[in-house]
Each structure stands twice: as structure tokens, then as C-alpha cells.
Amino acid sequence: MACKKCSVPFKGTPEQEKELKAAIAAMKDEPGSLMPIIQKAQEIYGYLPIEVQTMISDETGVPIERIYGIATFYAQFTLEPKGQYQISVCLGTACYVKGSSLVLDKITEILGIQPGQCTPDGKFSLDSCRCVGACGLAPVMMINGEVYGRLTVDQVPGILAKY
């Protein structure tokens, strides 16, 4: 777990830490308050990096492996932040045969992150997805809901530069 590196360095502020500690102090003696505490932490930080999990563990006295267990059990919790711009490259059959994996590779190369990760400045996060139903425009990627179709690898730097 400790070796699970997050792509984005942790940038919590003292205010966020104060808010979380106050919330934990208010809730921790209630029975079953661990879930609400973790939910509050995600609300404050937007995600649950190892630093935040450690903080919760220190304040509540709950072993960190239990907190990690909860954070990875529920779909709502995320250990990686989402970027300001969420890129999603279609790897459906039609896009794949038109070379969308090359597009994905190019983005990975430019941004220096793998699918599922976020750039250190928090600007872009990258995911692959299954068919978005725009096969006629293959290969396709989406950035925050905007669709880019008939992509070539050469177009990728220009598109990313727009953001």
C-alpha cells in the first residue's frame, strides 16, 4: 500500500487539515462514525490519498489498513484525484481498429500519466472508455463531455494545448 504511488503530489492546506480534524473530533465517539468521517474527508480533499488516510488513522486510532479497506471497497471513494479536464479515450472496437490506442499512447506520452491517473498540476485526468456510440467518427475521445472525432495522433498535441 505504501508503495502505491499517487501521480499527484499531496497538496493539502492547513485549513483543510484543521477542518478534517475538527470534524473527526466531533464525530469520533459516535458509534459507526468511521464511514461519515471518510465521506467528510473526501468532501474536503476531493479524494483520499494515503496522507489523508493516515491523518484519519492518527486521529481516530483506527488502523490504517481498515481505512484503506473501506476506501477501496466502496465505489464512491477514490484514491486518485480527478483533473479539471477529464479525458476519456474510446477503446471500443471501431475506434480501436482505427488506431485509438495510438491516440491514448500519445496522450500518455505528452501528459506523463497512465489511464486512471491525474497530472501533477491537477489539470488533466485520463481514462479509457468503452464505445461512446460515435463509431462513424472513430477514433474518438472526449474531454469534459466535448467529443473529438476522426482523430489522428498528430492532432493530439494541438487539442491538449487548447486547454
Place this chain on the structure above:
Amino acid sequence: MKTIADIKAIRGTMQKTVEDSKVIRVVVGMATCGIAAGARPVLEALSAEVKKKGLTDKIVVSQTGCIGLCQFEPIVDVYVPGQHKVTYIKMSAEKALEVVEKHLVGGKPVTEYTMASSGLSTVDGKPAQSLEDTNLYAKQVRVALRNCGVIDPENIDEYIGRGGYEALGKVLTEMKPEDVIETVLASGLRGRGGAGFPTGLKWKLCRPNVSDQKYVCCNADEGDPGAFMDRSVLEGDPHAVLEAMAIAGFAIGSSQGYIYVRAEYPIAIQRLRIAINQAHEYGLLGKNIFGTGFDFDIDLRLGAGAFVCGEETALMTSIEGKRGEPRPRPPFPAVKGLFAKPSILNNVETYANIAQIIVKGADWFAGMGTEKSTGTKVFALGGKINNTGLIEIPMGTPLRTIIEDIGGGIPNGKKFKAVQTGGPSGGCIPAEYLDIPVDYENLKSIGCIVGSGGMIVMDEDNCMVDIAKFFLEFTVDESCGKCTACRIGTRRMLELLTTITDGKADMATLEKLEDLCKYIQVNSLCALGQTAPNPVLSTIKFFKDEYIAHIVDKKCPAGVCKALMQYAICEDKCVGCKMCAKGCPANAIAVNAAGEVKDGKKLPYLVIDPAACVKCGACVATCKFGAIYKK
């Protein structure tokens, strides 16, 4: 703190306001679906326009929960004193202004926007002016949904005005806990969340267990794809759930309740919070309720996106702040539940019936429905059906009535194939059982379940193997991983199904699949795994011919499974414009310039190379002449 007399006084005032009112009431449906369809701008436009015209003393604009007709949202109801209610459908801010001008001020309903414009008619065939007039409403009986779409869920006085908290007063002052349990038992009410366990019996089993604390839990973690009745009750009538939980607390001897509600329902959560605060202000929750010495409080706990938490022991484990994994039973929660104390868990819709059973009596409730399945049930109609939405009908209503009369049949003149009930734990009911009365026993007898009440209608274009695969993909994703049968078994089932939809299976695969289903049913720890094979078993039972077509003929009769389907170009319709070839992402369409002849027939001008085709359907969308078809 309010006394029973205070509550009666509020009820009297509220009822008098409704009866004697000279004020026009305009009510906008503001449940999640209404808001998604654009109800908020409509509400804002109505409020602003009424204010602008200086009519706030004559016209009251308010909100309500789910009215129950999804395809007509946003919906606005207009109550003019002394006149028939008018329901406006598919509203927009512009239409709302017109309604203010012509109807609220001018006194003439704008008929082109009313329910009449939907084409729905009354029982005797006249155009319907309001929802209540329609023939699809005539077959319904609203018990759990009685306040949804009628009251403002954020105003406790409106709930009290409709008889709210009368049952709690009656229970605390006139009844013993045993009487409450006997009443619920005699009503025959069974769990509306899926399994149909008698609610009164659950309470009765918990009551004698001695402990310093017991818990009343509410399952609001509605996770079945296609079911949204619990959300509608929470958004439209939250106090009904709070009141029922307090009654349950009195019955089993508990002073603390928890509502476990999924985080995906923000509006339900917000309205529950408002309702809990209002109940506190009135002393209907908290210490010494109605001065009777009975204490009861309710806390909210938010889910975090795990389907398995709808299972009772997993839900309790999650409230305890752990990974939401189920526990083996026994011990049953009635003995050792939440925080290892005696606990009961009922779902939202079940609770929504309780207060009325107390007020109107067990016989009234037992008089509806069938002998073993009493009362009414809310169903969420979806899929290939004309009238999508929430309906509440007496148990035992024939499926045909639900699909044809209330649901309005299948769109586009397609043929009904099956209805899926009970989500990932349920099964498919084929056309030959359309006349089956819908209740717990009947559906169980054909391998289906009532479940939480999702009903997804399918027509001839749906492939039943594909549907089974869809539900299994869901289960595989949501299996918590604790027991092997479910974790690995469902995955292997999905692999076997995939070989069938890919055309790589033989008849032995089908046998293996059935064996595996039975193994998982018997060996899984909780209901999620035990019921996971149901969609597969029921489709094999009723649609074996479709499985055989996939396995033996390597064909998907509905043309859904991509691996077994081919696109082809119709020679007579193709004009040779080559638009399809240009749009093809796989370059699979080529000009058949040589005029190649096969089986003595000249091939069309353009041909699709089946080996290169990725079956994306882009060519079908491009062709203006409808020359490309599935074969």
C-alpha cells in the same frame, strides 16, 4: 414540544385551508426526475410571474414530490377552488407564463398543454384533464404513494394535514407494543424490498430479545437497476418513513433508528434532513414524544456505492463503519444485528404503509390484494413501454393489466416479448404468462420474484441471452468478494455466457452453465449470490430456443449479439453512392466493380467484407436509402 391536541389543531387548520380556500394552488412536481426534465425553471417562472402580477395573496405556488408519470415531466397541477384539478404536462418556463396569463388570471385552462394533449383518455373515452381522470390511474390504488405528488415534502404541516402523525399518537396513547405488532401481523404486510418476509413477524421476533439498546433500521439503499419507488417516497413523503420508524421503535422497544440511504439520492437526503429537523422541532422525534415518556431518534447514514449493502447484514455492517460485507445468518438481526444488538430492518416502501395500517386497521389493508400477498405494491415501469413511471396497484393485478392498460402497451407496434422483474435477483416473465396475477407466490412459482418492484419491459428486438449477460455483468461488478461461490462463480458464469453470445459454445456449455447456477444458488453466503443465477435460469427456462439458436445455429434471432450478426447491403436498394464506404471506420466496404457472381446471383454494387466489419452500425446510419440490413 407539541401535544396530540396541538397536532390535531394543525391538522384541522390545514384541512380547513384546503377545503375553504379561495386561493388557487399551483403545484410543481419536483422529484429528481422532474428536476432533471427542467421543473426548476418552471417553478421559478411561475413564482416570479405570480409575484410580478401582484397575485401572491390569490395564488400559491408550491412544490411536491413524484407525480408518477416520467414521460410527461415537468408536470404542474393547478387546483382552482370549486373546479376540477388540471394537470399540465411537458411544461417549460414559456408555457408556464401562458398558463398564468390564460388560466390563473383568465380562468380558461390552456387545453393544448393539459393531460388531454397526451392522448390519454378517461375510462369512458373522453380527453383526460388531470392525472386522476386518466384510465391508467383508474386501475391504481395509492397507499404507499398517497402523499407523493400531493403534499409539499418540505412542509410538515401538509403531512399532518393529510392525517400524518395520527398513527404515532394512537400507538403511544392507546396501544401496547404487542397490539402494534399484532396489527401489523394481521394486516399481512410483507417486506417490499424483495424477499417478502412478513413485517409483523420480523418485529415479533425482535420484541422479546432483552438488550440495553435495540435498533430500527431503514433500507433506503435502493440499488436495483430500474427501481426508483423508494426514492420517490423519500422525496415526496419523507415523514411517512419517520413516523413508521418511530412506531416500529415503540413496537420492538428501541429508541434509536438509522436510515441507510444511498449517496446517489441527494434530493432524498436533503428532504430527509429537513423532515428530521421539523419532526424534532415539533417534538415528534427526540425525548418524551407526546409527553408519553417514549424516546426515539433517527440518524442518517449515507451509502457509498455498493449494491451488496442492500442486503440486511451487509447494510448493518456498513452502518457500523466497516466494509459492507454480509455476515452469515444465524444469528439473525432480530437477535444480533446492528452493533451486535437486536435490530430490525425494513425498506422504505414497507414503512410507507405502516401509519395507514395503524389508522385504518389491519382488515382494511388485508382486504386489498390476495390472500397471502395483501395490500398494494409500487412498481416502476420502464423499458419498451409507452407509459413509463411509477404505479401502485393491488397485489394480484394481472400482468396484462399492468402492461396493456396501465402501461399503454409496447411502442412502435412491436411485439411484447418479456418483462423482467426483481432486477439482478429476478427473472423474465414471457408472453404466455401475461395473465398471471402479480403477487409473491405466483411470481415465485415461475422462477421470478416481485423484488423491489422494477419492471423492465422487453420487445422482440431484445435478445434474452444478452439481457441475462447484462444482469450478470452487474452482479460480477457488485459481488463483494467475501464468499467464493459468488466471487468466482458469477465470473465463470459470465465467461460461459460470453462464449454463447460469441458463438463459440456447444450444448455442453449450456449444461455446465445450469449446473454452475445451481451450485451458486446453494453455496453463496447472502442473497446477492443466491439470486444472481435467477436471470440466467429464467431465460434458459422460457427462452431456451434463443440459447439454442446462439449455440447451434450461431445466430442471434434478435440481431443484438454482435459476434453473431452480419451487416449486408440489399442489391435492390443500393444506388452505389459509396457514402457507407466513406463512413466505415474499418474500411470494410468496397466497390464490387467486377460484378462478381455468387450462387448464380450478381452481388450488389457495394459489398461488406464480414472479416473486416466491426459491426459498429455506422453504415446503417449513413445510408439514406435504407439499403443496409442485419442478417
